Amino acid sequence: MNPELEQYIEQRVDEVVARRFKDLADRDSRPSRMALVASKGTLDMAYPPLILATTAGSLGWEVGVFFTFYGMDILHRDRIGKLKVGPVGNPAMPPPLQSLPWMKVPNLVGALPGMTAMATTMMKTWIARAKLPTIPELMDIAKELKVSLFA
Amino acid sequence: MDAVKADAVLDCRGDLCPGPVIKIARAIQTIQVGQILEMQATDPGSPADMQAWTRQTGQELVASHEAGGVFTFYVRRNK
Numbered sequence: 470m471n472p473e474l475e476q477y478i479e480q481r482v483d484e485v486v487a488r489r490f491k492d493l494a495d496r497d498s499r500p501s502r503m504a505l506v507a508s509k510g511t512l513d514m515a516y517p518p519l520i521l522a523t524t525a526g527s528l529g530w531e532v533g534v535f536f537t538f539y540g541m542d543i544l545h546r547d548r549i550g551k552l553k554v555g556p557v558g559n560p561a562m563p564p565p566l567q568s569l570p571w572m573k574v575p576n577l578v579g580a581l582p583g584m585t586a587m588a589t590t591m592m593k594t595w596i597a598r599a600k601l602p603t604i605p606e607l608m609d610i611a612k613e614l615k616v617s618l619f620a
Numbered sequence: 621m622d623a624v625k626a627d628a629v630l631d632c633r634g635d636l637c638p639g640p641v642i643k644i645a646r647a648i649q650t651i652q653v654g655q656i657l658e659m660q661a662t663d664p665g666s667p668a669d670m671q672a673w674t675r676q677t678g679q680e681l682v683a684s685h686e687a688g689g690v691f692t693f694y695v696r697r698n699k
Binding site: 501520523524526527528529530599600601602610613614 | 634635636638639641642644645646672673676677678
């Protein structure tokens, strides 16, 4: 091969390789990003997007949560602290009691007055016992971690 | 290992995943770059969490050990 051509090819290859490596390095230094949708306004379903958002935020990710439909209640000043969980239409509710594992509560019972309040109280007890943050606390952590909130 | 001297201590005992990760992400901001934060946790997932967290955030896991179900981590703030 013509030595001049060979030298030219070598020089070009070096340039391209250097550029490719730089592109790769730039890509790796860009923070990971995550977008989440919060569309539910119940106490249990408010947790998943906020747990994921705060965890990803703690890892240095760029996170955005889009609040829509009933998820807007999580942003509502007066409603965020009053989110409830209802026992109706959820086959996993109520979970069997450890002391009475054979006791099955018919779904219809969940429709009685006061059952939503009771299920909510029960869930808040578990949350406190598991030392999990409350929803308002998670929102404060999310804001502190600069999670972007969209509505 | 015990020669590592911590500048601050964070107690995450009893916290479940992702509690320790969220707490340390906030606590690391309270110490200076180059200082070391000691963190204690009982969450069995915490060793894997701490490795992932230090790798992703560019902090350094200097040392760690476990005794009686309590994991202790020493993290140097790199940035």
